[in-house]
Amino acid sequence: MLGRRWRDIFCSVHTISFEEVEGERKDDWYTYFWEAADQRSCSGMLLDCISSALLRRRNRCVSTTSMLPVPLRSFHFTFDSCSGWDKVAVDQWLFDVLCRSGNKELHLDLRFHIGPICKRRKDEDNDGKEQKDNEGWGYVLPTALFSCTAIRTLCLSHCKLNVPDTVDLPFLEALRLTGIRGDDSGYMIQRLVWSCSRLVDLTLEGNSRLKRLTVLDKRLRRFALQCCHNIAKVIIDASELRSLEYSGSVPEESLLSLSGSPGLASCTIRFCRVRPNNESELVGFRRFLEKVSDSKHVHLHHGGLDSRFFAVFPSFSSLKRLELQGPIQSSDSVNANGIRRILEHTPNLEVLSLYMDTNPQKQKAEPITYRWRLEELDDDDEEEEEYERSIVLDNLLVPDESGLSMPCLRHSVKEINMVNYHCDVQHRALAKACCSTTRLFSRGCVSCSGRGNSRCRLSSRTRSRAG
Numbered sequence: 001m002l003g004r005r006w007r008d009i010f011c012s013v014h015t016i017s018f019e020e021v022e023g024e025r026k027d028d029w030y031t032y033f034w035e036a037a038d039q040r041s042c043s044g045m046l047l048d049c050i051s052s053a054l055l056r057r058r059n060r061c062v063s064t065t066s067m068l069p070v071p072l073r074s075f076h077f078t079f080d081s082c083s084g085w086d087k088v089a090v091d092q093w094l095f096d097v098l099c100r101s102g103n104k105e106l107h108l109d110l111r112f113h114i115g116p117i118c119k120r121r122k123d124e125d126n127d128g129k130e131q132k133d134n135e136g137w138g139y140v141l142p143t144a145l146f147s148c149t150a151i152r153t154l155c156l157s158h159c160k161l162n163v164p165d166t167v168d169l170p171f172l173e174a175l176r177l178t179g180i181r182g183d184d185s186g187y188m189i190q191r192l193v194w195s196c197s198r199l200v201d202l203t204l205e206g207n208s209r210l211k212r213l214t215v216l217d218k219r220l221r222r223f224a225l226q227c228c229h230n231i232a233k234v235i236i237d238a239s240e241l242r243s244l245e246y247s248g249s250v251p252e253e254s255l256l257s258l259s260g261s262p263g264l265a266s267c268t269i270r271f272c273r274v275r276p277n278n279e280s281e282l283v284g285f286r287r288f289l290e291k292v293s294d295s296k297h298v299h300l301h302h303g304g305l306d307s308r309f310f311a312v313f314p315s316f317s318s319l320k321r322l323e324l325q326g327p328i329q330s331s332d333s334v335n336a337n338g339i340r341r342i343l344e345h346t347p348n349l350e351v352l353s354l355y356m357d358t359n360p361q362k363q364k365a366e367p368i369t370y371r372w373r374l375e376e377l378d379d380d381d382e383e384e385e386e387y388e389r390s391i392v393l394d395n396l397l398v399p400d401e402s403g404l405s406m407p408c409l410r411h412s413v414k415e416i417n418m419v420n421y422h423c424d425v426q427h428r429a430l431a432k433a434c435c436s437t438t439r440l441f442s443r444g445c446v447s448c449s450g451r452g453n454s455r456c457r458l459s460s461r462t463r464s465r466a467g
Contacts, residue, residue: 167195
């Protein structure tokens with residue numbers, strides 16, 4: 001707890017940010033029931049901190065003839081779960097921040113709930129839950145927010161939009177809308193997007209009421225569509241689009257329309273739920289990847305995809321950097337049916353990064369014996385040391401020669417990174433397949449999970465001494 005002599009510090013900072021922790025009040029039955037008549041907020045500490053910070057700035061401004069030395073540039077708060085009892089306090093905060101913003105730039109991040117964006121990853125039948133979330137209580141934003149010309153960044157989470165007929169956000173460049181509530185939330189989202197003339201960064205997350213989105217009068221540079229499962233059509237002007245992020249079900253062919261796309265610099269893809277026996281999803285998977293096949297950087301979450309999806313993987317001839325994230329299920333997926341098939345379609349790949357998520361059903365690693373020269377990462381001094389571990393080479397499942405014939409590894413790959421490396425049978429086989437065939441390999445990094453979470457850097461000499 002800071003002493004009173006620090007109370008003026010809020011007058012000299014340009015950012016006010018306070019957050020609660022997810023599930024912080026899930027067991028607070030006392031406030032909700034025994035003190036319900038007083039309508040006392042469960043977020044008392046959050047409310048007191050933000051109100052005190054803004055009140056101090058207001059008093060300082062009133063007591064002096066000049067403006068505050070440091071105008072407020074960023075205002076951010078996060079409720080674990082905002083209730084109707086918090087409405088009065090939030091109204092006062094926004095009124096104070098918006099009225100005193102002036103012509104200076106302002107960045108707002110208003111989060112009224114903490115929770116998972118997508119419930120489909122945990123529950124197959126959640127349409128009813130999503131509908132209840134939209135019909136439930138939600139804080140209604142004041143109309144004055146949509147006429148504040150100082151706003152440059154606007155991030156809204158789990159609230160209700162109250163978009164007026166006239167929106168004046170001429171300098172808004174980045175907009176993120178997460179879990180917007182209300183039966184008309186889809187219409188409100190489209191109206192707000194249309195009203196932002198300088199919008200270049202748009203993120204939509206978990207908006208189940210959004211059915212269709214059209215952005216043709218703006219040239220977005222970044223677009224993220226995450227877990228908006230009921231959307232049927234997205235049409236955007238992609239002439240200047242550089243980054244695309246998609247998370248959700250395997251889309252239909254007609255979902256995404258990129259008008260005038262010259263090729264993406266970065267693309268991130270994650271599928272929430274995949275039905276392996278659905279042939280239409282195999283077709284949709286390939287055609288979706290074909291739309292982003294000109295990307296130079298791809299981050300693919302391959303967890304949940306079986307070998308049939310990799311069999312229809314299209315060619316990425318322009319790809320320079322590839323990040324694959326997901327568990328390594330078996331040595332067969334490493335050799336023939338998984339990552340090998342992807343690498344066969346990336347002939348000009350230069351940087352390969354593997355994020356090996358933990359698989360709970362992964363078999364226990366056998367003891368093994370080998371000797372590897374490592375360069376330990378040290379902030380003060382980098383020194384090489386001999387590192388030995390006991391392993392049984394007979395149990396090492398190494399892919400056959402056909403599994404090592406990947407052109408990109410032999411001709412173009414210069415850097416290989418492995419994160420959450422467990423040193424078990426599957427990960428050793430994958431490391432063997434990647435490192436033993438690279439001819440231009442110059443550096444790499446291995447982050448081991450488990451004992452000590454050690455990290456090491458690999459060089460060309462490391463590969464030559466690997467055994």
